[in-house]
Amino acid sequence: MSRYEVLMTDLWLVKRKDSPNFFYRRTVPSDVIAILRSHGQKPKEAVWKSTGTSDRKQARLVMHRLNLEQDDQWEAVRRSAREELQGKTPTKTDINRACRKFFDERRMAYEAKFTEAVVAEDRDALPLQLTSIQYGSLKLKDAATKGIMLEPIMNKMDRIIEDEGWTLPKLLANGQYTEGYWAFYRAMVDAIRDAADLEMRSARGEAAPAPTSEVIRASFVTPSKAMGGEDTTLAALAQKFEEAERRSAFKKGYTIDQQSQAIRLFVQHCSPDVLVESITKRQMAAFVEVLLQLPVKFSSRSDCQDISLAAAVAIGINRKLPNRSPKTVYREISGVSSFFKWLVQRQYVEHNLTSGLFPRIDKGRGQRPPFSDEQLNIILASPLFKGSESVLKPHQAGDVLIRDWRFWIPLCSMFTGARATELAQLLVSDIHQNGDRWAFHMEECDDEDTTKTLKNTASRRVVPVHKTLEAAGFLKYVSERREAKDLRLFPGLKPVKGILGAKPSRAWRDYLTRIDVKHGADGMGLHSFRHTITDQLRLAGFYDDQIAVVLGHSKDLMTTRYGKMAEGTFQQRCEIIDSVAFTGVDFSTILPRAGH
Template sequence: MTSHIKRRGSTYYAQIAVPLDVQTILGRKTMDRSLRTKDPQEAKRLLPDVLKEWHRLFDDAKRGITIVKEQRRPLTNAQMAARVYKSETALDAELRKQDHRYAIAEIDADEARRFRDGFAGRLSNDELAELVGDRIERFRTVGHHDYAPNSPEWRALAQDLCAARYEAMAREAERAEGDFNGKPSHPTIASATPEPEKAPKGETIIDLYDRYARENAKGISADTLTQARRDVKLFADTIGNIPPGKITGRHVGEWKDLLMQYPVKAAEIAAFRGMTMRQTIKKNETVKKPTISDRTVNRYLSAVGAFCDWLVLRGYLERNPVTGLHQSIDKTKRSTVPFTTDQLNTLFASPLFTGCQNDDDWHKPGNHMIRDHRFWIPLVMLFSGARPGEIAQLAVSDVRQEHGIWIMHITEEGDGDKSVKTKGSMRVVPIHPELVRLGFLKYHAAIKEAGETRFFPNATRNKRGQMVADFSRDFGRYLTRIKIKSGRGVSLYSFRHGAADALRRAGHLDEQFGFILGHTSHTMTGRYGVLPQGMLQQRVDLVNSIAYPGLKIDHLAD
């Protein structure tokens, strides 16, 4: 391969000998082309595509594909220039796809100037031949024209091809800075490069998503729809304002490639504020934030996929372009893991539970006792497996006695802006004896006597409508501060995973306790009465079997 790379000055060129049997057809003994780079490694990466193009040319010539003007209508100079522009920008896109750090934009400024001078008519015929002579020869070979070398027609075409290559350089430079919206300004190239079709007013991707969300035929929770809208908007902003019916698997595949380079919680990081997805990825080369997991990539794809299912039903698409593009996940590996007993004991002996300096400095020991949702949510999750948002939104009336048994009614019904993940997530969960021992019912009595309607009045939603999302984020940071967490692994949701493992440890099968965790489908039986499904005593037995050998929490008892 390296024998086909030559260096002229500081720039590397590709070069190959033309086979003897096609030299008379092509009218030359060698082919050469600037690779537009000073980096030898980058030159090696660019070389294969150039060689493939030349070998296709040789094969065409050998097969006698020399279509004469009478057999095929010749292309105009503008059309030939547009083909060069398209092939140059497509090469940049392909190389960028293989390695997102790649940027042709690091071009020799002198070479860019030569192409600019070429289409401005300031270069000699020999200089034009060096820059674009091989392209002119290619067009002549396949019968698009037969301009005599150095004729006025030949020179006019050479200048248009210089314009095409300079315009391609401009796009590559823009892309390296994260701007993928550039268009050719040279009139010859612009006239032959049609504007992409745009979605009509009221029919954009996000317009149709809003219609899909309003219809909500599957009863998806408001939080999930809001999150999915952000995911779909990121997709729409990235692929451009195309009609929804024009979404293809290629659009989704290229977006997936970007997702796999996308930083975790990019929207919340000041360094990425106001940036497009591609600009964010480019900036992260220096910021070096961790990228999202394969599971999160799949969450983004699922949001777009569910919307595309609706587009198929409504006749906008023939098939779902997301199908088959999800990342393969090893389900034996969990991104979130349960706490170990030692970790739990360390956590419950830490300042958040035993006394801290103040509401803001949880990690510093002190005499201030926190007994609001921040204290109770981890404990309730540990002994019920409920989600943090489900617990945080409880009304005082949702904690009550049924048939002499204290229960939590997890529901979207009642006053306030309550929601559940799915309709099937509405359920009744008996209160574990350990929570009673720790003072949960005493807290209930006190909050009820105070006249509150919400069980945890200080628990709030963030700007995105997510219940206690800020606490969930801060809790993860707290785990790092008290040296329980390092990187990914444990989080607030580790309590939920721990409850599931405790139920398995007690001998229950997943299908026997899934409804306690809210892993049920919505059925007619869930629409009537207090209990969506199952008998209350069965639930009591399940919840009471949640136990953690070696757990030390006696000091938390009120």
């Protein structure tokens, strides 16, 4: 069995809270739903059947049988619908449906020619392709005006009539074409000319050109508006996807927020009312180009509000604003790609249009560098740790000692290597004793008032409190929070877009800039402490798999999937943390002075 088949198996086998057994779940194809609805039925969007077993291997065997049976049932529905059409005189809706299918085929053919020229970097071929398409469209119009039918189109029509089983006479007794056949031909010509028109408009930069012919416009009408079917507009399915993602337990809220924001940009670019099956690869490529040309932080600029993405690009060009990074665009296309994978799985579309369109990025860039001893000394001698002018001006020297999250989160990060969000979401109860030693307990929690999330399973860990952190008064600070009956260890922090670690990360980058440690986009931030302690532990002689235990790095080993106990003893973790010496770094500014 291939990896793809295994993934599809896992997709169709699901667990439900009300049963220990696996269930077979499969989305009903859209054409089957349409047929059943046309017969007055109200079909469900998905089929659910119990496999009768909680063993995955056995469930897979049952799943294969159910899969074959389900395919047979759906094929029987389709066969019955085809039999009903035998000998049927085609309605206007039937003609529109056939023309729409032909329209899609022609657009794909046009797009394939352009793609071939682009891949071959034959830019001169693009204008020639446009000229060829335009000439063919004019030739069709001229022939139809003169009452001449072109043989290639007639051959296509004859195949459609035969495949659909229609009764549509071609010739009258006098050898002239019937009015019904002529009507079908004119509709086919409109479809071809519309496909050519849309391709030319798209090639000239129009984001989401709409069809102009009546026959194709009629086929673009949303099924929910036309016959009570499912709404397959881009906006409707984007909303449906977001709702499904938020019900899932596999993605964090802020990840879904970023993903949804990228999809909203795509909806804005293409138009909310466009049907997903009509979106082309060319439109997706144009979207990527627009994202790359948008100015930095365009969404927060007052002059870019309530305007199209193309207009925002024009503003950026006119004012010579810097463009957003390919890394940002890469993340956004990843969000849109997740949406299209979902569409493919549920048979709304055939292909993931983002494939091959991700911008190239240098994955080596943007990595967080560690702090040097010189930089750490500058940080520890700066006003935040030595004395500030005021609570509102922590970067300016004075006599005010700030001892809130701004002081403690950087120090905790320095001596634990913990992530900003892990520290920001800590509860007072997460700092408690293991024997005679205090420790941080990094754990998840989904209570309404104390929600905490971790990046992965390995992030659930116990990290001893470093002796220098104790000497700086950290345990005294914890005791004060406990006496104040605070729930959170850093009660002054509020989430930004649902992320508690966002504010300290941003504030620390700003502070480093103000004290001249950070320069532009050099990567320096709270995460640099994570790299710094890694180097310290390597200097102490520890291997990366030992360091991973205290940093919460996941390790791709089969052994890590077994058992429930945490790796390594608490005493071993103490030895690892205590080895962090920071030789050459002066901590006198954070340690109590003699007599105090």
